[in-house]
Amino acid sequence: MQLTESTPAPRSLRIHVLRHNPQDPQSHPHMQTFNIEEADGMTLFIALNEIRETQDPALQFDFVCRAGICGSCGMLINGRPGLACRTLTKDLDADIYLAPLPLFELIGDLSVDTGKWMRGMSERLETWIHTQQDEPDLDALEARMEPELAQNIYELERCIECGCCIAACGTARMREEFVGAVGLNKIARFRLDPRDARSDAAFYELIGNENGVFGCMSLLGCEDICPKDLPLSTQLAFIRRKMAFIH
């Protein structure tokens, strides 16, 4: 290693953003290029905020945690769905192409309505623990659970509903109602949980069709891009196998 490091001149980045504001009747979708100077440790979160603050205050995008845990900032980064906040510009070429996640309702520019989609999915698939007991006894010791089982449930619960798996899904493109890897993974999560009293027959009612587990074509784009590295292909296969035995 050299003792005196010379700092190379910072790169000039060209960030090409697909712009459109559906609220504005004059707006039509188009690409717009912003030039900015790269900084050390720059993420797309930093870059996009800098563009908004210094070049175009109308630019729309969504960030919340900026730490890769809340799932707000899913977008197409050079054509591939990913979390913008934890994407470092140094890992990308100087020309960076950004577009909103497809298949979700566009709010404007890079902002899409994943919230509405996810809530709809949750309502359809009833993604909550179904118990027979009305209200838990809060004073008594909690019900026991095997430590390993608790960890396995958490493994599937790490999904942050960012929507990347939907954006990367071939079936979702053809079937608007398809629940996607995010939905099927949730079924796998609740099916694994002994606190949920639902039977496989009950789960079949929710996903035993082409908008559910039989719609999946096993292209596995979801598994390739999942920012949380969830074991989606295993879960999809497992659930399909379980559901196939129901009828």
Place this chain on the structure above:
Amino acid sequence: MQTIHTDVLVIGGGLAGMRLAIGVKRRGHDCIVLSLVPPKRSHSAAAQGGMQASLANSIKGEGDNEDIHFADTVRGSDWGADQQVVRMFTNTAPKAVRELAAWGVPWNRVQQGDREVVINGQRVTISEKEAAHGLITARDFGGTKKWRTSYVSDGTGHSMLYTMNDQAIARNIVVHERTEALALIHDGARCYGAIVRNLVSGELLAYVASATCIATGGFGRIYRATTNAVINEGMGAAIALETGVATLGNMEAVQFHPTTLFPAGILMTEGCRGDGGLLLDANEHRFMPDYEPEKKELASRDVVSRRMEQHMAQGHGVRSRFGDHLWLDIRLLGRQHIKSNLREVQEICSYFLGIDPATDLIPVRPAQHYSMGGVRTDYRGQCPTLKGLFAAGEASCWDMHGFNRLGGNSVAETVVAGMLVSEFIADYCDSAESEMALSSTLIKQCWRREHDRLQQLMSPDGNENPFDLTREMQDIMTDKVGIFRHGDQLSEAVEQLQSLLQRSRKIRVKNQISGANPELVAAYRVQKKLKLALCVACGALQRTESRGAHFRQDFPQRNDNDWLQRTLASWPDENTASPQLAYEPLDVMSMELPPGWRGYGARDHIEHPAVQQRLSAIEKISQQSPTGDRFALQQALMPYEHLLPARFRGRNARLGEAEPCS
């Protein structure tokens, strides 16, 4: 103008807000939750390490109970907390964990038998009891006598928030996503709801409600270096302040978390140190035992953050082009442990710095993390000066954290406050007190005022840029109202913030688009944030002592004689440049735990004159109390159970404790 009616308007869709909504709905009241973002994206999700509750299942939590959790919390607060509220909290926390367990949170569980853990830098073997197998386990956290922090790997907040939201969906709780409350509708005595902006369409609506509850979290984004999400701008506290009637409590009490990833400021959970991680300096020397021989890395956050800054100021920091930092070392925990219990930490290190914490040191430095201050409420979560207004969670000053919050007590507070305050709100809605004689003129006036304010921001008169003002404010707060404070710098900060506030009245939003308009949002928010920043800076300047997270270099001692008081900030005249500060004394003679040494940090506080008297009174009560019954003794020292909603008064069952007699 569209008007929407509901019984309870909950502003904020994080853990506190969602639990509130579930609670009032259970009692038969309609509610609407307003959320800036889809509620599962709320900042509650960022709570990594865990939730304190004295379950005492793990062997290292054996003997734990509400009493010890109470004392840890009061010491942590540096005696700033309301001790009755702390009691209410510690009694309800186990119920909150158990409710969440029943609702689906996959809490990590006790595995019977031997396991290796790292304590004080050494690998030791502990043996978990067979009787505890499968019950909820706990990890160690700062400022606690027992291992008390229940956790789900290091995604505790995520699991809790998702479970809570799924339960809310199951109960058909209505959430209006991407909406923001801009002002409360009130007549100076009573709150009737809020004027709300739809962040997608730009539409301005009136929401009318019998009860309104602010649950919007903290205001970390008034600082440059913060772990807080970008939505944590304190807008709930700000709209309460702007009523001129509601007060904000202890705004100068701002917590700095010791370990945030440098330079991005992303949280590295306290669980890293709780699980055995160490802090090292430029020479890879473990320096915390030199300063804090008792608790070392696990003193309270205010103490550890100050020691780190002090150590760097002495030249022991690691130099980098972004400034100095220190190292967090979790290598000794081993890859397996990191992979299962600290995986978010591992992921964040890998994505943001390209390092592997199983083999590499993590660069860390303290950054703003938590707002102890907020909307001042009574034990019911109710604003004492504006009827019909409530607050819960980080947005409130309920006041269980005083001047420093313990790690693991914040997510615990969100859920506990949600449980308790929802009952009080429901009681309020059930009572005649909540009846409204509301004129539509008042609603229209409030709506008109907000409408005109937005128009004003778009008018061509101004010339100030909201993004510049925000950046300047954040720099002032981080540089002058940070971990170490001094009268001279604070005076400068106040002056500069006042000048920014003046300038913020001349903002010009260049983008004239209706609908989503990020520039307009930045404009109205910076005006509000500057008021909050002034509450923090003025409160810090006035408080000529050091307590908890508020440290004055020119007044380094805690001064109970003069400052055992809660700061109350209000803003009665919109045209003034600073808040009005008042003080509310804490009564030593009714404290269960009178002020003393915390067990870590400085020992040189100035005593309150009533302490000795209270201590003798406590001794007398203790001698008279029948031995062995901790509940009777507690009741004799500081009764609080009558304050709890009847539903939550039960005793908490524990292994090895006699069956509770209810």
